[in-house]
Amino acid sequence: MPLSAYLPSRRDLSYFFFSQQFSDGLRTTLAILLPALLGAQWGQFAAGITISTGAVCLSVTDTPGPFRHRRNGQLAALGLVFGVAWLTALLAPHREWLGLEITALSFGLTMLLVWGARAGSVGSATLLGMVLTLAHPPEGWQASLAHAGLLALGGGWYLLLALVQVRVQPYRAAQQALGESLRALADFLRLKAIFYDDRTDLDDDYRRLVAQQVTVNEKQEAVRDVIFRTRQIVSESTSTSRRLVLTFTESVDLYEHITAGYYDYAALRVAFGPTGILGDIRALLSRLATDLDYLGAAIVANRPYGTPPPDRTPELTRLQARIAALPPPEAASGIGSLVLKKILVNLRDLSRRIASIRRYFDEEQAANANSAAGPDRAAVHRQFVAAQELEWRAFGQNLTLESSVFRHAVRMAVACTGAYWLAALLWHGQHNYWILMTVTIMLKPGFSLTRQRNTERIMGTLVGGLLGAALLWLVPNGDARFVLLLVFMVIAYSFQRTKYLVTVIFLTAYLLIMFSFLGLGYLGVIEERVTDTLLGCAIALATGYLLFPRWEGEQLPDLLAATLRANQAYLRQLADRLAGREVPLTTYRLLRKDVYVASANLAAAFQRMLSEPRRTRRQPTEVHRFVVLNHILSSNISSLTTSLEEEEGPAPVVPPEGRRALTSAQAALGKSLARLAAPAEADRYPAALTTAELRADALTATVSPDRSLTEQLAFLQKVSSDLGKVTEALVA
Structure with missing residues (x-):
């Protein structure tokens, strides 16, 4: 390479x-x-x-x-x-x-x-x-x-x-957060493209996709926090504020359409892998991801493209011609050529939506936007961020071992006390306060993060010590050392919230250079810093492991229930649409957000669990299966919902077998929730829309039943049933 x-x-x-x-x-x-x-x-x-x-x-x-x-x-x-x-x-x-x-x-x-x-x-x-x-x-x-x-x-x-x-620069933080969110979304789209490569393992593909879903959710939550909590953005009607809100809203809609593009990839590979068409689809998806990535970079830099953006229409036309020229797949593959046409429609939609986001730099878009008035718009957007109020009674309510914060506070008190007395009585280095400082920085609420930070701290200290010593030996000039000091400081503080290992490497190196200006021998400083770091990390790691540890496996039942609850409400809004009931756009977006947040929280906890001791892991194979099935379920609900939104006219007729499938899917999710949740919480879950409710409105339509809709609803039933089986295994 x-x-x-x-x-x-x-x-x-x-x-x-x-x-x-x-x-x-x-x-x-x-x-x-x-x-x-x-x-x-x-x-x-x-x-x-x-x-x-x-x-x-x-x-x-x-x-x-x-x-x-x-x-x-x-x-x-x-x-x-x-x-x-x-x-x-x-x-x-x-x-x-x-x-x-x-x-x-x-x-x-x-x-x-x-x-x-x-x-x-x-x-x-x-x-x-x-x-x-x-x-x-x-x-x-x-x-x-x-x-x-x-x-x-x-x-x-x-x-x-x-x-x-x-x-x-009042809008700078929002622009930077929005650009970073688009970049994470572009990486998510690239991972979706890999599913069309028959050389990859689908389980690994799903594992990477779900991990990236966590990142996308974190970035989108950061944008929501900055935009929707900043009064100047959501209340004022300036061009920049409107463009920020509109572009973020469109990016979330784009994310929904990317996730909604679910297909039976194993069957696709069998049916169309030899034709080479999947490679063309993957290449086009990758180029669309690159377009989105460049757009994110332009928004972060707050300047438009230097060159005209590429037009993907000719590529879409060529792909359409290739699909039309393909012979029908063999019946044994279990999949028809119609799926390729659906993929083509999805690709056109993605291209159109990326082009729409590109209008961020179009001042006329903000001027002509049909957005609500300032105060009304602010009230709507505040629904998408959780309220943050200081309730003083929360402190007393958490003074119990049932509280993860209380247990972490006890661990911190014990570890800091131990580090202080160790430094005071047994270790008399010139900078022995480094032991206590290491403990306060390294000890985290969860053991997985504590171990990760400790590993990065030790590796970073060793590498940074070698780097600093080498530069002090090779660069005797004071001015050159000062320049290196500046560069290392900027790098260290730039990565402190994203790449802790990089921060520790350059922080250690710049501290050594700084101590050299103070006349201290760098070899002695390196020896003491490494020793103090090892002692502090050992105390933090031992305390996190032995004293009231919080294992991610213990949090999984609540996260599994929250995910099922969000998908159940998401499925209920689909049933309402099919029954002819109107679902307000804001309500739908809030339900969609709940699904994304709950799914990301579950996936993040699962990833952290895999980094914990093997004995503490709770059925990782079944949890991974649950995470994948949950992603497939929400993707298909999104797919059906968006197709219903885009269709004009009355709601389609749901055939009897489709109504039974939808009712069974809701019932399966309800049973899974009942297995995971306490009986006292049963009233919080929405009841399934009955077959009679679906039939009452749908049969009044004059349109003939949609058989493809029946197949999709049957697939939702199957995935919900599979989720129920996995949940049963997890509870057992």
């Missing part, structure tokens, strides 16, 4: 340099580096370093989302960092009292997770401020107050930079 295959493409570089991660990395680097440089210039280097430390703490809370939430989180962290740093500095001379403080704060600050991930990041930032205060604790209450004040000044400096960036 040529070297160019391993190098990032121009499009990859465009995504990176215009991404929110890179802009965050630049901002964090500036916020950390400038105070230290100015302090050194003015003879106040220690004060400059403390201010930079405050900026480091605040950067932990600056996770993606609407700026109002980011600002509130940073303000809360600012106050907590100040208070905890002052208290820590005052108690530093008193070992026993300091140990009690570490135990209490590590528990209490971790419990902030009951109010969500952002509140949890506030707790993490405060813990980091506490640990970094222990690096060089000031003596006396006045020095302690000055130290805490400088930390708060650094946090305020970081907040000011973030505020200026938002004021200058």
Whole structure:
């Protein structure tokens, strides 16, 4: 394979340099580096370093989302960092009292997770401020107050930079999130194309597709969070705000049409593999994915294509001619040539929808958009994001071992206490606070993530230590080292939320370069950092494994039930349509969103379970089968729904066998839910639409029954029945 295959493409570089991660990395680097440089210039280097430390703490809370939430989180962290740093500095001379403080704060600050991930990041930032205060604790209450004040000044400096960036570019975060979402969707479409390659294993194809579905859902949720919670976007009628909302809505519709394109791929490969037509379909799907990928890069960069976008109409016409020229498949294959025509229709629809998304750069589209008025539109969009309110009673309600947050807080308290006393009594390195800092960063609520982070931390520290040592040996020039320091800082802080291994490698390397400027021997620093990292990781891993561990297998019954519940409601809206009842567009989109979110949560938990100890896994083969069947079921419901939406006139007549199949499918999902859920929750599940309800409206139509509809409903019945069998095996 040529070297160019391993190098990032121009499009990859465009995504990176215009991404929110890179802009965050630049901002964090500036916020950390400038105070230290100015302090050194003015003879106040220690004060400059403390201010930079405050900026480091605040950067932990600056996770993606609407700026109002980011600002509130940073303000809360600012106050907590100040208070905890002052208290820590005052108690530093008193070992026993300091140990009690570490135990209490590590528990209490971790419990902030009951109010969500952002509140949890506030707790993490405060813990980091506490640990970094222990690096060089000031003596006396006045020095302690000055130290805490400088930390708060650094946090305020970081907040000011973030505020200026938002004021200058109010729509930038939304554009970056939307572009990243389109890129994830393009990768999903590429994986769908692989199903037409008869050289691949279908089980592996489904495994990769479901994993990418998790990524797509995460990216789309990030866009919803930024767009629908930002008042300036959903309430104002500016051109940019309308285009953002319209384009995201169309991208979600595109995702539905991609997932709805399900076919019996095994039968397709048998019937049409020798003809070569599947290769043509795959190639066209891949090119459509590339078109979508380029569009995402253009939105991230906030500039249109440099060249006219490709027109896929001639390729679609050639594919149509090839399909028409094919001889009918053998009857033994169990599939007819009609399926290729359906695939062609789906490809045309995908091409049309991608072209529609391309109109993001068309100002006239926003001007002529028939969207609702500002306040009404905002009210509609707020339904698509979960409410985030601070309910104070939630803290007390989670003070039980039944709460995963409480168990994690107990683990954090025990691990931090152990790390503190180990560093205080047994290990007297110059930077032994690194042990405690490693524990606070490495210990996560789930064991799978804890183990993954620990592995990446150890590997990254070793590789980063070797990289830093090699550069210090090879590059004696101070100016060149400073340039490398800048580059490594930007890389480290750009990847801290996406590729932790990369962050640790370059963070370790830049710390070694920084210590070389302070006159410390880098070999001693490497030895101590590796030792402290190993000790901290060992404590975090042992605590996560031994003390109230939360295994993903224990969460699966709830996730399985949530997925079935979402698909049952999704199937019910299809039954309503077939019965002639109107389903409001907003209601349908909310049901569709619930299916995507529930399916992604289940798939993500399944992936995490596979990285846990083998003894803790709960029937991975059956769970994988359930995940695949769930994907097939929701895809076919989407396919039927979209076809009904696009048809004009009355609802089609459902033949008796089709009505029985639909009723049986709903009943099968209801039985599966009854196996998984507690009896007290039975009333929450919607009842199946009866055969009589379906017949009452459908038989009034004058259209003849649709036999292809009957076949599709029978397939839904089969998949629902198979889900029931898998659920029965899981419960057993």
